[in-house]
Amino acid sequence: MKARIHALSLTDFRGYDRLDVDLAGRSLYLFGPNGAGKTNFLEAISVLNPGRGLRGAAVSDLGRRLPQEVRGRAWGVSVELKRAEDDIRIGTGSDPRNLEKRLVRIDQQTVPAGRLLDHIRLVWLTPAQDRIFLEARAERLRFYDRLVFAATPSHATTVNAYEKALRERLRLLVQGPADAVWLDALEERLAQTGSEMIAARRAALADLQAEIEAHESAFPKADLGLINEASDAHEPDALNNALREGFARARARDSAAGRSLFGPHRTDLGVFHREKDRPAADCSTGEQKALVLNLILAQGSRLSRVKSAPNPVVLLDEVAAHLDPIRRAALFDETDRLGLQTLFTGTDESLFDGLFGRALGVRVEGGHWVEFRD
Numbered sequence: 001m002k003a004r005i006h007a008l009s010l011t012d013f014r015g016y017d018r019l020d021v022d023l024a025g026r027s028l029y030l031f032g033p034n035g036a037g038k039t040n041f042l043e044a045i046s047v048l049n050p051g052r053g054l055r056g057a058a059v060s061d062l063g064r065r066l067p068q069e070v071r072g073r074a075w076g077v078s079v080e081l082k083r084a085e086d087d088i089r090i091g092t093g094s095d096p097r098n099l100e101k102r103l104v105r106i107d108q109q110t111v112p113a114g115r116l117l118d119h120i121r122l123v124w125l126t127p128a129q130d131r132i133f134l135e136a137r138a139e140r141l142r143f144y145d146r147l148v149f150a151a152t153p154s155h156a157t158t159v160n161a162y163e164k165a166l167r168e169r170l171r172l173l174v175q176g177p178a179d180a181v182w183l184d185a186l187e188e189r190l191a192q193t194g195s196e197m198i199a200a201r202r203a204a205l206a207d208l209q210a211e212i213e214a215h216e217s218a219f220p221k222a223d224l225g226l227i228n229e230a231s232d233a234h235e236p237d238a239l240n241n242a243l244r245e246g247f248a249r250a251r252a253r254d255s256a257a258g259r260s261l262f263g264p265h266r267t268d269l270g271v272f273h274r275e276k277d278r279p280a281a282d283c284s285t286g287e288q289k290a291l292v293l294n295l296i297l298a299q300g301s302r303l304s305r306v307k308s309a310p311n312p313v314v315l316l317d318e319v320a321a322h323l324d325p326i327r328r329a330a331l332f333d334e335t336d337r338l339g340l341q342t343l344f345t346g347t348d349e350s351l352f353d354g355l356f357g358r359a360l361g362v363r364v365e366g367g368h369w370v371e372f373r374d
């Protein structure tokens with residue numbers, strides 16, 4: 001399903017007071033000095049999916065706040081998506097009655113945030129994620145779970161239900177009462193949601209690896225793996241049983257440690273640089289950036305194949321600056337070839353010479369779009 005961003009407005013979002021533009025479904029590159037408002041713009045698009053957007057910010061931090069103001073203002077982001085069959089306007093913003101909360105609207109109707117995924121799916125890469133292979137395991141797993149969730153939205157609900165049951169089980173084990181019936185019931189839920197999580201992660205991994213194999217590109221190929229999955233069983237009943245038994249066996253150890261030491265929440269994403277024959281964490285900074293970028297392109301490509309879901313829109317913050325000219329040209333060609341509406345940022349206009357005429361270019365200064373390159 002094609003979904004591309006056309007008309008777009010921001011109101012009091014971060015440094016922007018008001019922005020009304022029409023991207024006409026095109027890709028975009030924003031350039032301008034530090035602090036101009038380039039990342040803020042990508043962040044505004046990123047909140048058009050459920051969750052906290054690409055900076056993980058609270059709703060109340062997104063509203064424009066002048067230096068003398070103590071609180072941010074009510075903010076809003078809305079876009080018009082043109083599709084083969086119709087146009088649709090989707091938007092989000094703070095609830096004027098409670099600035100900590102956000103509301104989502106689709107064609108004027110207030111709806112749950114999850115419904116946004118029926119219309120737009122976002123993939124992003126920010127400088128913070130370049131270090132994903134050096135981060136703590138839990139951070140990497142969260143990054144990977146977001147890749148899984150973009151194609152399988154139920155994965156987020158499953159992970160939340162699993163984490164809730166895990167916290168409840170640990171509380172019983174540490175504070176009591178260690179009621180066996182209650183613990184059995186919680187572990188049953190953990191086994192059920194845990195098996196679903198493992199299955200969704202494996203399916204996403206197979207898809208991503210297939211995308212990586214399918215494309216010859218200037219980016220290094222990665223071998224992906226899931227480490228410490230809690231069980232290597234594949235058949236659903238066997239996986240379920242293995243998890244239930246694993247949780248029951250771990251009770252005494254978890255209770256003594258005050259931590260949950262068994263389960264799929266302890267999984268890690270393994271990424272191996274095939275050509276260099278070493279784990280991503282041992283690769284150079286530039287090699288790590290290229291690996292993670294290739295993973296994001298694989299994600300964009302696999303999402304665009306999901307017939308029942310909208311085409312992804314890709315947000316690449318300061319990615320071009322870190323690539324050598326050959327890889328930069330390859331990135332522009334690759335996003336074009338995949339038919340992805342991609343929004344790039346960078347400080348220097350010259351980084352985007354290869355996009356001139358293929359995307360809309362805009363100079364940003366002080367929260368304003370000041371010059372257009374068409």
Ligand SMILES: Nc1ncnc2c1ncn2[C@@H]1O[C@H](COP(=O)(O)OP(=O)(O)OP(=O)(O)O)[C@@H](O)[C@H]1O
Pocket residue numbers: 013014015016032033034035036037038039040041061062063064065066072345347
């Ligand atoms: N809630 C807010 N209200 C007003 N201004 C804000 C708010 N939040 C952030 N800003 C301002 O936005 C600017 C940062 O913008 P942004 O992160 O988009 O910069 P950028 O163009 O991506 O720069 P860089 O090249 O340094 O990454 C800062 O000047 C910051 O003070």
